[in-house]
Amino acid sequence: MPPAMRSPKGLLLLLLAVLALAYPFASSSGYHLNVLTNALFFTVLAMSLNVIYGYAGLLSFAQVGFWGVGGYVGALTVTRLGGSVWDGMLAAGAVALLLAIAISAVSLRLSNHAFVIVSIAFTLLLQLLAQEWIDVTNGPMGIPGLPAPEIVLGPLYFAFDDRTSQYFLALAFAAATLAAIGLVLSSRVGRTLRMLKHDETLARSLGVRTTRWKVFAAGFAAVVAAMAGALYVFYLSIVDPTIFDVYYTQLMLVIVIVGGLGSFWPMIAAGFVLVVLPEVLRTSDEVRMIYYGVVLIAGVLFFPRGFAGLLAARRRRHSSGGRLGQPGSI
Amino acid sequence: MMKKTFGASFLAVVLAAGPAMAQEAVQIGVSAPLTGPVAHGGEHEMRGIRLAVEEINAKGGVLGKPIALTVEDNQCNPSVSVTVANKLIEDGVVAIIGAQCSSAVLAAMPVVQKAGVPLVSGIATSPSITEKAGIGGNPWVFRLNPSDRELAVADVNYLASLGSVKRVAIVAESTDYGRGGAEAFAKAAEAKGIEVVSTDFHPLGAADFTTILTRLGRSGAQAIALYQAPADRANFVRQKEALGVKAALTGKLNFAGEAHEKLLADGAFDQAVTAFPYAPEVDTPANKAFVAKLVAKYGETSQYESFAGYEEVYVLAAAIERAGTPDRAAVRAALTKTSYASMLGGTITFDDHDQAHNKAVISRVDGSKVTVVDVFSTN
Amino acid sequence: MDPVFLGQLLLNGIVIGLIYGLIATGLTLQFGILHIVNFAHGEVLMVAMYAMAALLPLFGGDFFVAFAVLVVLASAVSLLAARGLLAALATGGDGGGIFEKSLLLTLGVSIVLVNGVQQLFTSNPQMATTSFGYGAFALGEIRLTYAHALASVVAVVTFGALFWFLLRTNAGRALRAVAQNREAALMIGLDPTRVARRAVAVSLVLSAVAGAVLVPIIVFQPTVGQTLLLKAFAVVVIGGMGNIGGAVAVALGLGVLESLVGGFADIVWQNAVAFVAMIAVLAMRPQGLFAAAIRKG
């Protein structure tokens, strides 16, 4: 992030990177690595929702659908078509892009409200297909035994088949994806998307082709979610219809809202905290979900604008300077 | 600057979460669905597991040490199941019991194989677990319960021997369990010349069966084979009774749990016939004692999951004792040589695919009375 | 076509539709007035079912007495809960984002209720016995169980009361005024918070009533509310968010359609009806079948 390369922010980023890279060598716990790997995936997934909901202002329930489509397309590309995991990811992105353009172009012509409805129906339809189109999806059994991603470069061969290498793969994927999203969102693209959200009429009066931008946001978010989903199922080694679970939608929404709609760094922080939190609560066994719910409620009551709001409040207190440093500005 | 605080506290929390377990105990991990749609199954499994561990510890534990349980909730979700398996392995468990749901077991299988930790499953029914386990596959996974295929054959054979049932309908939940069961039943019925008039799959958690029942009432089916989760089955049976659909129930039934006991008492299961891995009515001293203990502790009779949990622990404990060390590989080797006297009578051993062939029970209901017709060996 | 079979299917569909309607009207009322989505709406129903099951034995299995007590209790609790919810939504003082806040808040409440009830009552499926037993009316060959008949009657009476309240009472008119045009309602001196509180309380009671009438029909466990909520949500969307009459009509239509699909096609596709209908409606009337206009922007 260019702004981050300057001054304290850049230093912090460097520190984070060093921590992330050094962690597997400092800790021998595969469980912790697994939690961190999950956090990486879910943060990317949540960020994809943030692109379309937090930035463009379109509430989409289709993200979990694209995540699942990515999982299935990825798995099928490998098991049925004999492609590599990377082919699977590309295919997942391509299929998701086409689907996203199709559903958003049709529904957005009508209204934002229509888009929300279609996004719900879309996900339900996919879940039903995954359950019932047994010839292709293997139904509720899912497709188990997916191979580990591997790199073959001439004589060079490497398989991501242990937790540490899978963690690094997820880290690389998340870093690349989040960086790309961050760069896009902090540019005029992000500004334009936020314009749509704040005042669509005004945006149109300034010549913004709003529908196109919304379709763009939907497509971009879909590709990210689908590629994350594809990589994720190879990490799990199984894809089954529970990949469309409401659980993921809820997790995404909670991360995005707790992080603050349209925020970037606070949202990433929220992603990690909210994936780690239930795991930390595991020590309290069966009542942990109650605690989780209580923490959520408390969060809404005491930090109503999410981490981003918290940060903004601090900033307002500590500086009276210009507001160009706002997330999304150049 | 918040990020630094977040990052630091996050790491601190994660590191602190690693439990410092007592070194004296033998650690056994449990992965079970404790929340979510099949939480009741996990709950009952835990009852059996806890009872068995208490008994064993009261008698001095294994290898002279007490057994300590580490229980994790897998929500019946494959990805959570992987997380849970990893956590248990990190916690240093000798072996894992679980994960109840077939897809959760399947997701955990590569994890335990990589780490080299034995996994003992007593409830999941998917045939692919057996296919993947043991010889030529994953040598770390052991299954105690008979598959639904074996149960369906026994069930249909008994139905056929009655001679009164020529036409059956199948109603099953649309999951691996339901579909697997329905397929097995249909195949067995075909072999015995019983006609399957219809097969209906419904989503898990369906509350209303009036539509299916309306159709079945007119289909001329003399029996309805059910492969459903307990809550769905209770709804189905209750509504069948109210709509006056005359057909005997069969398939994979049990009568445990408050709702089913009420239905049984009300005569809703009259003329039912079923082959099930367990029945609390089975008249062996071991089972009678087990049921009594469970009733005393929880005020409810034993359910299948409790029975499975109880035997899972005993099979595992015996293997650890035989191994003479809480070493995972040694325990795995010992597990393959299991020879355990089941509460249902007979002896449990594992075949090449690490599949045990525990006994199963054929029961029939007359009015409100459950009679165990046969306790048979599966193969 | 077999008229008895068809008749039975239609009857089943109407009963189920009426129950969907009870849940959906509450949901749509909250959306119409407050523009919030209540994820915990199904849990209200679930808690009501447990409460009803606890009350029934106290009154010897007499449904009506238990039901009356439940409604009184539910009204009291709902007023408090509504006050609490609105107070919680008003925290932070930033008027925007109420939708997001409601999502998180009700999701948190939902998680706490589901898991709390599980801790208290275990996740065993529960079945409550009522004085109706397994009895049924027989209309020729068509059967209507007492429990289903009762649910239908309660639903119809409840809808009647709801419409009377909305159309004939001042409180109800105020509610409609706020739903239609918040600014105008403010201008004629209505207190939107008060109105919102009433709307939430009424919708919670509706959900509790739905739970109560379901007790003699289905067994239940802590997650029972979640499946039903999804259907109600579809009904609200198809009917036009915030339109109560629309929700009732669509609920009935959905119930009947599902029943017919289940009767003549595969039961698994019953669940597809709701979202196919969503898409179909969208193609024809994006604002929902009964909404007057699209509120855009």
Added chain:
Amino acid sequence: MDSLAASDGVLRPAAPTAPPLLKVAELRRSFGAVRAVDGLDLEVEAGSITGMIGPNGCGKTTAVNCITGFDRGCSGSVELQGRSIARRQPEEIARGGVMRTFQAIRVFDGFSVLENAAMGRQCFDGLRLQHPILRTPRFRQVERETRARAEALLETVGLGAKKGELAGSLSYGQKKLLALAGILMSEPKIVILDEPVAGVNPTMVHEIAELLRRLNAAGTTFLIIEHNIEFVMALSDRVVVMDRGRRLASGTPAEIQQDERVLEAYLGGGDGGL
């Protein structure tokens, strides 16, 4: 109805003399039984300031919404430099060079003043997705230029000192200036101002008038819808008077001030302009 023959909505070749920059003919819009705009004809010459006045409710804002495409229920012809833009989407009309402000002023409150000013160029630069991701030289150059131009425009409208502040913190009059700067960013052919000085204090009115005069001198064409007759008369080259949805009169400010129909309309208008 005499104008019917002159403009039947058909695109016709440009007249031998330079055609008007914007030509509106037979514009109509009804809401139920109310004819808000009822056959309006209007021309705006390139380089001019054209004022449009009329009593409250005479359909001025509706006409603007029709011309700029925000109101989708209008009929009639709208031509920009001889080419029809009627019934296009508002963003396409804006991109074609017809831009407007809103009566109830709109800026992006949550964005900085500088960002607001730069908004007008968000999408006019042909950048593709890879440019921001790779931060290509092209991308940096466009960003640099945008910023420089936005800063220059803010100086022009007198908001240079406020560029780092949130737009929401500006005064009402300053927001009007900011909205104007945002529009000018994309170098429109014609700017339609919907009540630019309503609710603005007299000093600011004077400043805005000066600003518009300067911008006009630099080549920007304006169509100004305004209640403040004095303001319009002082500023405009030509004035159009609207009444009951149609053109009552048009001419130079001097001509209009003499027009009896105008006086009558204003006096008889009852709840005429404040």
